[in-house]
Amino acid sequence: MPEDQVDGEESYPNIGAADRDVVLASLRAIGEQIDDEIDVAEAALLLAALDRRGESLDPYRDILAEIAAEARRTTARTHSVEMQIAALTDLLAARWKFRGDSETYDDPRNANLIDVVERRRGLPVAIGILWLHAGRAYGADITGLAFPSHFLLRLSARGQRVIIDPFHGGKLLGAEDLRRMIKDAHGGEKEIEPGHYAPVGNRDVLIRLQNNLKLRAIAADNFERALEILVSMTAIAPRRSELWWETAVLHSRLGNMKTAIAVLEAYLADSSGDHRRAEIEDLLRRLRARVN
Numbered sequence: 001m002p003e004d005q006v007d008g009e010e011s012y013p014n015i016g017a018a019d020r021d022v023v024l025a026s027l028r029a030i031g032e033q034i035d036d037e038i039d040v041a042e043a044a045l046l047l048a049a050l051d052r053r054g055e056s057l058d059p060y061r062d063i064l065a066e067i068a069a070e071a072r073r074t075t076a077r078t079h080s081v082e083m084q085i086a087a088l089t090d091l092l093a094a095r096w097k098f099r100g101d102s103e104t105y106d107d108p109r110n111a112n113l114i115d116v117v118e119r120r121r122g123l124p125v126a127i128g129i130l131w132l133h134a135g136r137a138y139g140a141d142i143t144g145l146a147f148p149s150h151f152l153l154r155l156s157a158r159g160q161r162v163i164i165d166p167f168h169g170g171k172l173l174g175a176e177d178l179r180r181m182i183k184d185a186h187g188g189e190k191e192i193e194p195g196h197y198a199p200v201g202n203r204d205v206l207i208r209l210q211n212n213l214k215l216r217a218i219a220a221d222n223f224e225r226a227l228e229i230l231v232s233m234t235a236i237a238p239r240r241s242e243l244w245w246e247t248a249v250l251h252s253r254l255g256n257m258k259t260a261i262a263v264l265e266a267y268l269a270d271s272s273g274d275h276r277r278a279e280i281e282d283l284l285r286r287l288r289a290r291v292n
Helices: 020-031 040-049 058-074 081-095 113-119 124-137 175-186 202-219 223-236 241-253 257-270 277-291
Strands: 141-145 153-157 160-165 171-173
Touching: 020 040, 020 223, 040 058, 040 113, 040 124, 040 202, 040 223, 058 081, 058 113, 058 124, 081 124, 081 153, 081 160, 113 124, 124 141, 124 153, 124 202, 141 202, 171 175, 202 223, 202 241, 223 241, 241 257, 241 277, 257 277
Parallel strands: none
Antiparallel strands: 141 153, 153 160, 160 171
């Protein structure tokens, strides 16, 4: 058994990036998993593989295994928050030199975990995935937060909680830091809301990672690329109606009306209890009217 795998964990297929169908099949298998069972770093590697065809994922898995093993050697869940943060910062920022890419922030490689591992630079959510991976390797109580515009983490231990900025090397953030970040990103009238502190699951983290790529493609009017990314997003989150909605809308903007209709029909056939069902049915009716 590999050093970073424990009894009961699901092992993922040893695949390279050449076979897109195999990668997507693995992502769809993740889409059927319970959220807590998802290996967020492995899933992020599979998402990255879709844009790095022809490569084996084994070298990157080996690096993740080494990071996990080092994390287990240097700290434990029972250590104080300060000790855990110091160990993770030393491991990820000092030893491995992972950091946020402030210079070329919009470079799409910053959202591809393979590229991030190679370049040691990335977006907040990509670097955050590596922190989640390292922390969970030794059993840390660590989670992503629903903070807007900038991905943050929360680490809890021995009755203490701290909020971490992985993009800036594990900087600890207080309430005033968060308030300033909100105002800088959303305007002086915006204030911190309780939902900004809410924990997010593994699937949400992965959706946030891919959303960076999707939004950049849409901003560049590259709808074909945005649809490619949405395929990966619906694979890991097949019950997210907003993703199927976006897929249909983009197909309609490209003139693929029959495909857009088929997308919504297939989703509705499998999602009888969706709270947005009426809204999706209305879009479906409008698309059918345009075809007829």
